[in-house]
Amino acid sequence: MPKLRVGVLVSHNGSNLRALHRAAAEPAARFEVVAVISNNSGSPGLAYAREHRIATRHLSGKTHPGPDQLDEAIRAMFVEHSVELVVTAGYMKKLGPRTRKQFAPNILNIHPALLPRFGGPGMYANHVHQAVLDSGDTVSGPSVHIVDDEYDTGAVIAQLEVPVLAADTVDTLAARVLTAEHTLLPLVVQQIATGHHLYLDSRP
Numbered sequence: 277m278p279k280l281r282v283g284v285l286v287s288h289n290g291s292n293l294r295a296l297h298r299a300a301a302e303p304a305a306r307f308e309v310v311a312v313i314s315n316n317s318g319s320p321g322l323a324y325a326r327e328h329r330i331a332t333r334h335l336s337g338k339t340h341p342g343p344d345q346l347d348e349a350i351r352a353m354f355v356e357h358s359v360e361l362v363v364t365a366g367y368m369k370k371l372g373p374r375t376r377k378q379f380a381p382n383i384l385n386i387h388p389a390l391l392p393r394f395g396g397p398g399m400y401a402n403h404v405h406q407a408v409l410d411s412g413d414t415v416s417g418p419s420v421h422i423v424d425d426e427y428d429t430g431a432v433i434a435q436l437e438v439p440v441l442a443a444d445t446v447d448t449l450a451a452r453v454l455t456a457e458h459t460l461l462p463l464v465v466q467q468i469a470t471g472h473h474l475y476l477d478s479r480p
Contacts, residue, residue: 280307280469283359285367290321292365299462306469311357347372383423395428
């Protein structure tokens with residue numbers, strides 16, 4: 277039975293890419309990472325993909341100054357490698373309309389907070405964790421959602437809740453959520469590859 281072919285977009289370290297790649301190497305995995313694109317030529321995530329012989333490409337405003345040309349280059353790269361599911365994993369740019377049209381609704385994003393409460397423009401990296409701490413909420417955790425034409429507004433298909441502790445700082449909360457991301461994203465992709473979706477809740 278063929279494995280689901282996954283393309284990943286990253287901007288920086290690519291820790292979720294690494295988690296996906298590790299999970300894809302498990303005997304029961306029904307998916308494989310076949311292409312990686314980064315808008316950052318120096319991205320450690322891109323270097324990781326090259327080291328593991330995954331097809332890679334640096335595509336950004338530097339390589340394609342026009343947004344339409346960049347969008348088409350991203351779309352074409354994934355089509356070239358017969359990608360079936362696109363995952364934006366720490367990718368700090370909005371996907372263009374051609375890529376969205378080609379792959380919708382099979383485009384996922386992992387967001388480092390519970391949606392829809394902590395989503396939208398400006399809600400990324402430490403900004404979102406600070407917002408969670410400021411809110412007084414006692415739970416946080418990553419959300420996996422379908423990518424549409426706005427930030428963080430697509431349907432949420434899975435979440436994994438983690439506690440927010442009284443002594444938490446942005447850094448400690450971020451680390452706990454990131455660990456949960458590395459659990460949630462491979463599980464979601466595996467479930468999609470086997471024809472299922474899921475909702476996870478790690479609260480005690």
